[in-house]
Amino acid sequence: MQNVQRCVRTIEYSSGESVDFQALVEAGSPVILKGYVRSWPLIQAGLRSSDDAMAYLDSYAIEKTLTCYVGDSDMDGRFAYNSDITAFNFRSEQISVSEFFRRLKIKSREGGDHLYI
Numbered sequence: 001m002q003n004v005q006r007c008v009r010t011i012e013y014s015s016g017e018s019v020d021f022q023a024l025v026e027a028g029s030p031v032i033l034k035g036y037v038r039s040w041p042l043i044q045a046g047l048r049s050s051d052d053a054m055a056y057l058d059s060y061a062i063e064k065t066l067t068c069y070v071g072d073s074d075m076d077g078r079f080a081y082n083s084d085i086t087a088f089n090f091r092s093e094q095i096s097v098s099e100f101f102r103r104l105k106i107k108s109r110e111g112g113d114h115l116y117i
Helices: 021-027 041-048 050-058 097-110
Strands: 009-012 031-034 066-071 090-095 114-116
Touching (some): 041 050, 050 097, 066 097
């Protein structure tokens, strides 16, 4: 078996530093811009806690519903078919972003249904 290594260049950035995106695109190879978005409010909230990140995102949410897929706790997070392949092992619901985050918080504390949007 041939040993294949992936070479991805990593560029370290500090807050506010400019990036020459055109040059990166023209180079035609993948690159990791490490630290580039660290100062963004969502990233800062997420570094504090997942609750802070959800609260930040929720502050921009509109009251439109979205489709959320819900699977029982015994599905091990695998959204697929049931054991006899006659139906899915999850159901869909229309919920708001706020409701999705509320359920995620409960799941992180108490376990329960798997959620996917």
